[in-house]
Amino acid sequence: MSLIHSVILPASYQCLSHHDYQVDIYRGDLEHATAPGNKWHKLQYHLKEARKRNATVIATFGGPFSNHLHAFAMTLKNLPFKAVAVVRGELQPQLTPTLRDAVECDVELWPSSRSDYRLETSSEVSSMINTLYENVYWIPEGGGGHLGALGCRDWADSIYHLDTEYDAWVISSGTGTTAAGLLAYDKAPDLHVFSALKGAAEQEGDIIELANRLIEKNVVEIGASEISCSKKLFFHDDCHEGGYAKQSKALKDFIQEFAIANPSSALDPVYTCKSMFAILTAIKKGIWPYSRTLFIHTGGLQGWRGYPSESNPFISSSETQSS
Ligand SMILES: *Cc1c(COP(=O)(O)O)cnc(C)c1O
Secondary structure, eight states: OOOOOEEOOOOSSSSSOOOOOOEEOOOOGGGTTTTTHHHHHHHHHHHHHHHHHHEEEEEEEOOOOHHHHHHHHHHHHHHEEEEEEEEEEEEOOOHHHHHHHHHHHTTTEEEEOOOTTTTTTGSHHHHHHHSSSSSEEEOOOOOOHHHHHHHHHHHHHHHHHOOOOSSSHHHHHHHHHHHHHHHTTTTTEEEEEOOOOOOOOTHHHHHHHHHHHHHHHHHHOOOOOOOOOOOGGEEOOOOOTTTTTTTHHHHHHHHHHHHEEEEEEEEOOHHHHHHHHHHHHHHHHHOOOEHHHHHHHOOOOGGGSSSSGOOTTTTHHHHTTOO
16 A cells, blocks of 8 residues: 555645646555554654663653654553653543553553643652662653654655655654654755744754754764755744644634545644645645645644544544544
């Protein structure tokens, strides 16, 4: 089964100019049955590092609907590590579907106050975990950092080899780790990054810095030629539609319309819906400068379980996400 599918432009997004657009979608949401999307890739080098350090426990952080926590639980389920997760906020007696899945995968959940949670590995709760267990390997929230980006660079390589002829790739961002990994891949075409967060302007610099660190390491280790990655990065911080996990009326309408044209290409409610909305709007206006675009789907369909079911027009495909 090919993981590259074409996107059908919804009726009201058909281009008004004569520009011929081809938009394809790399179905990252169909990879790795139980842990689809970018989070699986972000975990791979963290797991290698944990093995190298002979860790017995792997711990991480996440909110009650976190895609990272979900992928973490599903990926660690069959590995010989004890899995521990610090959850942002109090644990409600009625666990969210995401946390229920985590418990079913034998992840031990530790609630934390929002203020303590923000301190990450310097938090009180993480020092309690370090006291209780020996040799804990900590994965940052979202699976980020250098090792997370490295896994996404490998992902870029596998996507590139399916089809080398795209003029642009499109990716959604939260922390920017995935974008940095793709940007560090030398054969990546122009990379358009759409942030789901409000006020993320300074993230552009962080993405370039992280990508440059990966590239420099490659130059030293395998003699790869150094190329300027910042020229091919196009960072957009104006498509958050109200902020993280928020959906504007216009975005809600777009999701419904997109689903009618593309019922089997479900978008997630937090990230991919916003980046798809942004590029199809640019296409509609005739200002998208590329003929062949590859939209890289980062997964996250399990996140629909935090939204009213009537707001999800892809209902049957997200049902397959819940286990
Ligand atoms: C986490 C996530 C992102 C953002 O990835 P970053 O590496 O944090 O930028 C994008 N899309 C989906 C579906 C995600 O779950």
